[in-house]
Amino acid sequence: MTTNVTRKELALTIADRLQISQRSAAEIVDKVFSVMKETMVAGESVKLVQFGTLTVREKSPRRGRNPRTGESMTITKRQMVSFRPSKQLRERLNQA
Template sequence: MKKKNVTRKELAISVNEKLGVSQRNAAEIVDTVFAIMKTTMVAGESIKLVQFGTLTVRDKSPRRGRNPRTGESMTITKRQMVSFRPSKRLRERLNK
């Protein structure tokens, strides 16, 4: 079974159908929500979506790694990453 990704366009179409707004306005709504989420995470803040889950920005420390092509040892620099923790309700629905 091939897994399918949901695109921004598909989200906009769903907003259009559910709220009855034009497709252009629905696309603007979706883009605005993602822009706000992006700005919030870049600022280092978490996003809690009730009954869905929490997106948090985590710091990863530098570590030793190796280049798989050459086998050469190298240091992987410190960086930030986004992690998602699903809500209890979402986990329950996924595991039914």
């Protein structure tokens, strides 16, 4: 079973650990994500030391198939975000 960590849960954890108000913690979380988004929209990578790197990649147009109808179609050129975990994160994930 997988669970997701929400923005609100992050803010609550930060508020608890730093002993600041939930409103201040929520503003911090929002600002961090805002800076990350702005950086990636500008085409730059976001490197979080000991966590990983978020990189904007170009995907070329390619032939695909509609799974519902089986019809052949062209998937347009687009950008996507890819995540590469740091060595430390990979090692911790694979310890179990």
